Amino acid sequence: MKVTVFGASGLLGKALMREWSGDEIVGLSSRDVDVRDADRVRAVVESARPDWIVLAAAYTNVDDCQSHPDLAFAVNRDGPVNVAQAAKHVGAKLLFLSSDYVFDGNKTSPYEAGDARNPQSVYGRSKAEAEVRLLEVLPECCIARTSWLFGTGGKCFPDTILKAASSRPALDVVNDQRGCPTYSVDLARAIIGLCGNRASGIVHVTNAGDCSWFEFAREIVKDAGLSTEVRPVSSQQMARPAPRPAYSVLSPKSLLQYGIAMPMWKDALLRYLQERQN
Numbered sequence: 184m185k186v187t188v189f190g191a192s193g194l195l196g197k198a199l200m201r202e203w204s205g206d207e208i209v210g211l212s213s214r215d216v217d218v219r220d221a222d223r224v225r226a227v228v229e230s231a232r233p234d235w236i237v238l239a240a241a242y243t244n245v246d247d248c249q250s251h252p253d254l255a256f257a258v259n260r261d262g263p264v265n266v267a268q269a270a271k272h273v274g275a276k277l278l279f280l281s282s283d284y285v286f287d288g289n290k291t292s293p294y295e296a297g298d299a300r301n302p303q304s305v306y307g308r309s310k311a312e313a314e315v316r317l318l319e320v321l322p323e324c325c326i327a328r329t330s331w332l333f334g335t336g337g338k339c340f341p342d343t344i345l346k347a348a349s350s351r352p353a354l355d356v357v358n359d360q361r362g363c364p365t366y367s368v369d370l371a372r373a374i375i376g377l378c379g380n381r382a383s384g385i386v387h388v389t390n391a392g393d394c395s396w397f398e399f400a401r402e403i404v405k406d407a408g409l410s411t412e413v414r415p416v417s418s419q420q421m422a423r424p425a426p427r428p429a430y431s432v433l434s435p436k437s438l439l440q441y442g443i444a445m446p447m448w449k450d451a452l453l454r455y456l457q458e459r460q461n
């Protein structure tokens with residue numbers, strides 16, 4: 184199988200490039216091709232002629248998206264449409280990475296793949312609109328929604344907490360947003376499994392179990408053997424430019440249909456800390 188990964192230099196992309204074996208894989212960063220450039224995207228896809236395209240490229244800074252909506256929609260919605268049209272042109276299958284932020288967070292039980300989108304931020308809207316457009320261009324494409332991604336080789340929450348915890352006696356972390364942390368390695372393995380299973384439609388892919396950012400931070404500090412105090416605070420006390428859903432736990436049912444079960448996030452965190460030390 185021939186695979187092309189857009190966003191290969193990102194957190195997930197790096198894990199995909201490391202974990203994927205047995206297939207012919209080509210990884211692209213924004214320096215190789217900007218997804219906003221439809222002609223270039225088409226030329227690259229025509230030349231590679233992949234069986235699968237994994238589209239992990241995105242403008243992922245949620246707060247910056249809020250103040251740069253034109254850029255957010257260009258990269259996160261229009262870019263993916265360019266890739267989907269190129270995929271359609273060569274008959275490639277497409278797996279697109281989307282986000283838990285397409286939901287408003289008003290539910291109190293895990294979001295199923297078919298639940299209504301109601302994004303609250305520019306980033307969430309750009310992803311939600313991309314989903315709708317991609318399903319129009321390529322109805323058989325696979326949309327893999329993930330959340331709270333962490334891993335080595337880039338900025339992520341555990342890395343930020345560990346750096347802050349080593350220099351500060353106490354950390355304030357929000358306790359009123361609940362979601363599912365997801366390790367890039369586990370997400371990459373699940374994506375490889377989904378492509379192998381010729382997946383299509385919307386699938387939720389996160390580590391199992393859920394927590395608040397405060398609970399996540401407390402676990403990180405404990406596992407790292409640090410004595411830094413972690414204090415729960417409200418989102419109001421830690422105001423950020425982009426609103427986040429209060430609850431964005433994603434149900435694993437859509438993924439289990441493909442026979443793929445994800446490890447618990449606490450187990451994933453221990454493996455991440457191990458990988459970070461190596």
Ligand SMILES: NC(=O)c1ccc[n+]([C@@H]2O[C@H](COP(=O)([O-])OP(=O)(O)OC[C@H]3O[C@@H](n4cnc5c(N)ncnc54)[C@H](OP(=O)(O)O)[C@@H]3O)[C@@H](O)[C@H]2O)c1
Binds near residue numbers: 191192211333
């Ligand atoms: N991080 C999370 O918590 C999270 C949560 C839910 C969903 N997701 C989604 O999961 C996917 C992977 O996220 P990630 O954290 O691995 O992202 P990331 O580390 O921020 O990496 C983004 C990737 O996209 C590329 N890129 C950015 N703008 C581009 C453009 N205009 N044209 C082509 N490539 C471009 C970057 O290339 P350069 O290195 O060359 O800039 C990089 O390879 C994304 O679709 C993201 O929206 C992430």
